[in-house]
Amino acid sequence: MLLTGNHAVAYGVRDAAAEVIAAYPITPQTQIVEKLAEFVEKGQMRARYVRVESEHSAMAACIAAEACGARSFTATSSQGLLYMSEVVFWAGLGRFPVTMAVVTRTLAPPWSIWNEHTDILSQRDAGWVIMMCENAQEAYDTAIQAFRIAEDERLLQPVMYGLDAFTISHTAEEVDLLEKGDVEGYLPPLDPKKLRVYMDPESPGTFGNLVGPDMMMEMRHSIKEAFERAREVIKGAVKEYERISGRRQAGLIEEYKCRDAEVVIVTMGASSGDAKDAVDALRERGVRAGLVRLRVIRPLPREEILEAVKGAKVVATVDRDYSFGYGGILGGELAGFVKNTMCRFVAGLGGRDLTPEDFQGIALKALDVAEKGEEREEFWWGLKR
Amino acid sequence: MTAMFSIKDLVEEEYTLPGNASCPGCAAALSLRIALKVLGPKTILVVPASCISVIQGYYPKTPCRVPVLNVAFASTAAAGSGMVAALDLKGKSDVKVLCWAGDGGTADIGLQALSGAAERNENMIYVCYDNEAYMNTGTQRSGSTPRAAATTTTVTGKPERKKSVPEIMVAHRMPYVATACAAFPLDFAGKLRRAASMPLRGLKYIHLLSPCPPGWRFPAEKTIEVGRLAVMTGFWILYEWVDGRYNLTGPSKGLLDKSKRRPLRDYLSIQGRFGHLTEKDIESLEEEVEEQWKDFARKMSMT
Amino acid sequence: MMQALSKPSEGASGLTGMWRIKRPLLDPEKCNACMLCWLYCPEGTIARRRGGKPSIVYEYCKGCGICSEVCPSKAIRMLRRERGAPDR
Structure with missing residues (x-):
C-alpha cells in the first residue's frame, strides 16, 4: 500500500488496536491524528478519540486512560512536544505504557517546520524508550512494536518514536501491512492486571502521593532496572515481528x-x-x-x-x-x-x-x-x- | 430543585480514613470526606497538585479508599477526560470520575484543560474546592482570591476582583453548574447526588467555597462559622444552574432581599486576611456584594 | 519490585492525635445524638457508638474544635491538655 510516513503510523496504530487516542494538531504530524480520527469515526477502529485542547492535555488523557486499562496513543512534534514535556516525564516516571509518534521538527524561534532531532532528544531523560524510524515502512512497523515493547511486563515504560519531518512524514512509499490475525497474536489485548498503575475500585490504591527521600532513590532505581531489561524486550519484540512479517527488522x-x-x-x-x-x-x-x-x-x-x-x-x-x-x-x-x-x-x-x-x-x-x-x-x- | 439531603442519607462508611495530613479544621478534607460518602466506592478521584496531594500523606500509605490518580497541576480535567474515554470504551458505566482540584488548579493553571473538557462535555464531575489562594504553597494570591484579601503576594490586599469560574462554566452550556460551601455539607451533598444521578451525560461542575484556617487567618474551630457567614452575609451565593436556569439554594434562597443578609463586616472581621481593611474598604466590598446580587437577580429573571 | 500504588490505611500521616493542643470532651448526658459533630468532623474521627451516640477517636483527633462549635446542646467542651499529662 502506498502510504506516507504519517499515514503509515496511523495504520500501525489502527492495526495495533489502540483504544484511546488523545491528540492535538501540529505540523507536520497532523495527518497522523487526522487519519486516526477518520478510522474511529468510520468505525474502522474500536477506540475513543479525545480531541483535546493542547498537547499537555493529550498526554495527561493518555496517562489516565492507560491507568484505566486502555491502550493509548498520541502524536506530536517540536513545540507540541515541549509543551507536553511535563506530562511526558509524568508518563515515564509513573511507568504508564503509552506510545507516541514524534515527527521531528526544528524548535522555534524563529519559526521553522523542517526537520531536526533536537525536539525528541530533549526528552531523553524522561523515562521513555526512544526509537527513530528510517522510512515509512519502519514507521508502520515501529507503531506496532512500540505497544508490545511498552506493555511488556518486564518493562512497562512508555515508548516514543521519531520520524523525520517531511522526508518520512510526507513522503509516500510502498508499505506492507500485517494481516489482522498476525497482529492479534503479536499484540494481545492489554491486560490491566499487569499494569503497575491500575485504577481499580475493587482494589483501590493511590498513585503518586508523596514519597520521601527514604524511598525515592529505590523508585528511580526500579526504572533503571526496567531499562536494563528493555534491551532484551526490544530485541525479542523485533525478532518476533520479523517472524510474523517475514521482513528483516533493525534491532537496537x-x-x-x-x-x-x-x-x-x-x-x-x-x-x-x-x-x-x-x-x-x-x-x-x-x-x-x-x-x-x-x-x-x-x-x-x-x-x-x-x-x-x-x-x-x-x-x-x-x-x-x-x-x-x-x-x-x-x-x-x-x-x-x-x-x-x-x-x-x-x-x-x-x-x-x-x-x-x-x-x-x-x-x-x-x-x-x-x-x-x-x-x-x-x-x-x-x-x- | 435539588431534593433535600439529610444527615441520615450520608453513609456511615468513611472513604477518607482518619490520620491524614490535613491541617486541623480543614474544610477541604471535610468536603472530600462528604463527597466520597455521597458518590461511594465506585469513584475514581483525579487530583492535581493541591492541598489534597499533601493530605494524602506518604507512600506507601493513603487515607483514600477509592482509587486516586495524582496528576500534573494543569491537567486535572484532561486526565479526567482520558479516564472517561477508557471507562466508556470498557463499558464501565458504573464507575464515576471525580476531578477534585483547588482554585489555583482550576481558575488559573488548570482553566484551559477544564474549558476544553467542558466544551467537549466530558461525562464527569469536577469539584473546585476554593480556598481562595495557593494554600499548599503558603497563601499566594490566585485568580480566585477575593478583592482586598491579604495574601503573601498581595500583602496590602489584592487589588483585583475574584474571577467567577462557575460563570465561565455556565458559558460552556454543560448539564450542571453549582456553587456550594463547605459549611453547608448537606447542600453540597445534595448537589453532588444530583450531579451524579443526572441521566444527561456531560460535565457537572461544582464550585465549593472552602474556608482555610491558616490561609484566611482564623482559629481552626471557626471553619464552619466562617463558611456560614460567607453565605449568610451574601458574600458567597449558593446556586445551581441547570436546564438554562439559575436557582438559589439553601440559605441563599432568602437573601435576594438585602435586609435579610447579615452585615458583611461580621464575615470580614473574624478573618485575619481582611484585618487591614479601612471603613472605606469595607463599604466598597459591601457595594460589590450588592452588585453581585443585583447581577444575580437579573440573570435569574432573564432565565 | 516496588509496588506502585499506596494502599488505604488509617494514620497515613501518623497518629495525628499528637498534633492536638485542646482535647474535645463529650458529655453523654448533654448529647442529644443529633450527630452534627460526626457530620462536620473534617477528619472522620467521630464514630457512632452503639446506642446512637457519638464517640471520639483520640488517636487521630487533631483537636480542631469544630465539633464543640457546631454542637447545638453544648455537649462537647475543649480542654487544654496539661503538659506531659496522659491524653485520655
Missing part, C-alpha cells in the same frame, strides 16, 4: 558494512538511507566505509555500538540536533564510551539538505582528521561563512 542498531570498515558513520533517522548510499559509493572508490544507524536511543545501545565500531580507525557521528555549550547530542553521548578516534559532525540543522555526497565528504573528512591526528571538538558541516 542497524549495522551497514561495518565489519571491515575503517570509517564508521553514525546516524539516526531518515538520512541514514543517504548515508548508506554514501557508504556504497565510497566503497566503489576503495574507501572502506560503514554505517551504524541508531534505531534505539534509549536505552542507549552501548554494547552494540562498541561491537560495530571496534575495528574502525575513526567514528564519525552526524547530529541533526544540538545542545548549546555541549555539542551534538549523539556525538557527545558516544564520546562517553567509544574509544576509537571520533570525529563529531553537526549537519542538516533546520532541515538543511543532507545528501549522499555530504556523507561521503563527512567520511573522508573523518579519515583525514584521524590520519593527521588533528584534534577538534566538532565540525559544522556545510556551514555558510
